[in-house]
Amino acid sequence: MKSSVTISLVEAIKGCWVFKEDLSISIPMAKEIGFDAVELFPGSADDIDSELLRRLLAENQIELSAIATGAGEVLYGFTLASEDLTVRVNAVNFIERIIDVASSLGVPVIIGSMQGYIGKDNRRQKLAEFVSILGKLAQYAADRNVGILFEPLNRRQAGIANTLADGVEIIKATGASNIKLLADFFHMGIEEENIARSIKNAAEYIGYVHFVDSYRKPAGTGHIDIKSAVEALKEIGYDGFLSAEALPFPDSRAAAQQTIKMFRLLCK
Numbered sequence: 001m002k003s004s005v006t007i008s009l010v011e012a013i014k015g016c017w018v019f020k021e022d023l024s025i026s027i028p029m030a031k032e033i034g035f036d037a038v039e040l041f042p043g044s045a046d047d048i049d050s051e052l053l054r055r056l057l058a059e060n061q062i063e064l065s066a067i068a069t070g071a072g073e074v075l076y077g078f079t080l081a082s083e084d085l086t087v088r089v090n091a092v093n094f095i096e097r098i099i100d101v102a103s104s105l106g107v108p109v110i111i112g113s114m115q116g117y118i119g120k121d122n123r124r125q126k127l128a129e130f131v132s133i134l135g136k137l138a139q140y141a142a143d144r145n146v147g148i149l150f151e152p153l154n155r156r157q158a159g160i161a162n163t164l165a166d167g168v169e170i171i172k173a174t175g176a177s178n179i180k181l182l183a184d185f186f187h188m189g190i191e192e193e194n195i196a197r198s199i200k201n202a203a204e205y206i207g208y209v210h211f212v213d214s215y216r217k218p219a220g221t222g223h224i225d226i227k228s229a230v231e232a233l234k235e236i237g238y239d240g241f242l243s244a245e246a247l248p249f250p251d252s253r254a255a256a257q258q259t260i261k262m263f264r265l266l267c268k
């Protein structure tokens with residue numbers, strides 16, 4: 001397994017990212033603290049200067065693990081399940097531009113918050129529409145050699161996939177082979193009856209992990225049984241990234257160091 005840490009490029013919003021400084025500061029700091037990779041949360045595709053990013057990654061000998069799309073929802077209210085066609089079109093365009101950048105950088109794209117919400121009314125049909133939209137995006141990504149990481153979120157943040165099992169059902173329904181699950185320990189702590197069992201049940205679909213504790217605190221500082229979750233990942237032979245999507249608590253450096261301490265203790 002490999003370690004990664006989140007960097008937000010969006011200054012205007014508070015969020016759950018360990019680092020918020022410029023890439024020229026965050027990337028060397030991530031390397032110094034011991035991470036194998038960084039994950040980016042850009043405000044849009046335009047926020048990513050691929051040349052600069054490639055240079056900083058090479059200079060610091062660190063990988064890029066994934067690019068997140070959540071700002072489309074957080075900043076602009078775009079979601080793939082919106083009742084409003086214009087919003088759906090905007091959501092698709094927003095994600096496609098990030099897929100274009102991800103393609104040039106050779107990394108997968110995360111779809112979490114941008115799934116949006118589907119209520120109880122007419123749920124079957126709306127779910128089918130969502131599956132169709134996600135399937136088309138996956139095809140757009142596949143044509144550019146990009147993978148999609150689909151992230152179930154807790155019920156307060158999304159209403160389509162809340163559990164890994166929900167996520168598996170949706171991925172299966174799309175028929176796409178380039179969509180994997182993103183298992184986020186924080187969301188799982190709210191929605192799963194048993195995190196380790198859910199991981200084992202979704203084994204072949206898990207493609208990425210958000211390594212974080214309850215209340216989105218750094219791993220090892222909350223009440224989630226991180227140890228048994230990691231044991232389950234080992235059991236299924238998971239060898240991808242565990243990325244720290246945690247609050248900078250008490251500050252960025254301390255959160256990063258706490259994460260690496262837990263990673264070395266449990267994941268090596």
Ligand SMILES: [Mn+2]
Binds near residue numbers: 184210
């Ligand atoms: Mn997450």
